Amino acid sequence: MMKLKLFFIALFILFSCNSKSKEDIAKKGRVLPTSTKSNQSKPQQEIVPQAINTAPQLPEAVNIEVLKTGTLIPFRDEGGVKVVTITVNNLPMDFIFDTxxxxxxxxxxxxxxxxxxxxxxxxxxxxxLPFVDANGDISTGVLINLKSVEIGGIKLQNIKASVVPNKIAPLLLGQSALERFAKLTIDHKNNEIILE
Structure with a gap:
């Protein structure tokens, strides 16, 4: 737990000491990750966040309305899991679709x-936020707000996410985004997930 706190303190110091402004980064462009396959090539223990009553709340502007617009998301089967590409805060990333x-x-x-x-x-x-893995071990992670999550052309705002205290943990597309849709269907024949 102390290691995780020190990690985030170091990140915030690095961020606050960074002399480049957001405008400088925007002018020069960002280096986007091409894939996170290396993070997903080895099976990892699933880490399941558990809610705590003292977790800070999202900004008041969060709209938790269930979306009724349909969208198709192609997926790839990789080692028995469905991998989808979504955009998080304008960065495309590969996530495991995990209901x-x-x-x-x-x-x-x-x-x-x-x-x-x-x-x-x-x-x-x-x-x-405390996390319980598949073995029942408890560790402490961090809860963050993602300003935008784009799934199949539908943009969601202010989505809660967890940062797992593991450098090679797989990226999981979980219920904090999926619950915004009224219905989801998996079309195995066409390798598509239909969100309505």
């Missing part, structure tokens, strides 16, 4: 990259 995960989940690696690029800031930090 059993309560939140979108990213690893420390992606969080550090997003912090360095300015796509998440210290203002997006919402607090700490």
């Amino acid at each position: 059993g995960a309560s939140l979108i989940s990213i690893s420390e690696t992606e969080a550090m990259m997003m912090l360095k690029q300015g796509t998440i800031t210290k203002e997006d930090y919402l607090g700490e």
